[in-house]
Amino acid sequence: MIQKTRIALAFLSLLLSSAIFANEKTAPDNRSYYEIKLFRVASNExxxxxxxxxKDDFIPALHRAGIGKTGVYHPIGNDTAVDKRVYLFIPLRSLEDLNMIEELTMTDAKLKGxxxxxxxxxxxxxxxxxxSMVLKAFPMMPTYNIPSLSGNKTERVYELRSYESATQRLYRQKVKMFNAGGEIALFKRLNFNAVFYGEVIAGSRMPNLMYMTSxxxxxxxxxxxxxxGEDPEWMKLKVVPEYLNTVSRNETILLNPAEFSEL
Structure with a gap:
């Protein structure tokens, strides 16, 4: 009888473990996806x-297709730079939106004009x-944020940072540093007005993460x-052994928002 009871309990434990594992595997992932479109241009014209x-055509078409607020930015000093750029940040409802956006010029009647x-x-x-770069939001900030800023819009500065890593393992450690390690929480406490944090899942330079503060x-x-840089929490975090040497290249781009930017 005791033996049968033990077998029954063991079987029940196995069923519970399997159920928990199945729930973990099928738990919905609420993290958003983003696309950053970069237009490289050669002149102010x-x-x-x-x-x-x-402003007049593409973003209104995105809105008609159900896409939310977008951000449009250009690097500070863009007017005198040789490599001029315009950045478009698009929050996606799902990865299926990528195909929809790609075909928008053929499917949206007004955009055809x-x-x-x-x-x-x-x-x-x-x-x-x-x-184009496609990103998946970090767990600790699963969707984008509309920054709370004051003053003249033309003076606002958006900082787009790109952190590349030498290996996939080191990249994962840097992502962990932002999330479980507390770097996002530190940015939030210091009111960096982040727009997004994301893992680059498709792009020309990987492994790579990107984020934007304002x-x-x-x-x-x-x-x-x-x-x-002077915060005691950061002083401790940056010397944690598992987070050392996780960034091999840091690109920082300071941006101004276009007059019609929604973020």
């Missing part, structure tokens, strides 16, 4: 053409090239980073 197309941009002559292009102006940005 092309900058204007891209931004007018986004944007001939000045879409049907430019081969020797008078409206941009040099476009690139500030009222350049002085505000510098003051925030000064406080961050």
């Amino acid at each position: 092309q900058v204007a053409q891209v931004e007018n197309f986004l 944007a001939n000045a941009f879409l049907d430019a002559a081969f020797n008078a292009p409206t941009f040099v090239r476009t690139e 500030f009222n102006n350049k002085a505000d940005r510098d003051e925030h980073w000064k406080k961050f």
Whole structure:
């Protein structure tokens, strides 16, 4: 009798373990996906053409298709730079939106009329090239945030950071540092007004993570980073052995929002 009871309990334990494992495997992942479209342009005229197309045609088409608020930014000093850029941040409802967005110029009736941009002559292009990066939000910030900023919009600074790692293991450690390690919580406590944090799951430089913070102006940005660098919590976190040497390349791009940017 005792033996039968033990067998029954063992069987019940196995069933419970299997159920727990199944729930963990099928638990819904509530993390958002994002696309960052980068337009590379060669002149201020092309900058204007891209931004007018986004403002008047493409973003309204995205909204008609059910996409929420978007962000449009250009690097500070873009007007004098050789490599001019326009960044478009798009929050996705699912990865299926990528295909929908790609086909939007053929499926949206109003967008088809944007001939000045879409049907430019081969020797008078409206941009040099476009690139796309697809990101999956971090667990500790599973969706994007509308920043709470004050003052003149033209003075606002958005900081886009890209952290590349030498190996996949080191990359995972850096992602862990942001989440379980508490780096996102530290940014939040210091009011960095993050727009998003995300793992790059498709892009030209991987393994890679990206995030964007925002500030009222350049002085505000510098003051925030000064406080961050001096914070006791950061001083401890940055020397934790498992997080050392996790970033092999850090690209920091300071951006201004376009007048019509929604984020």
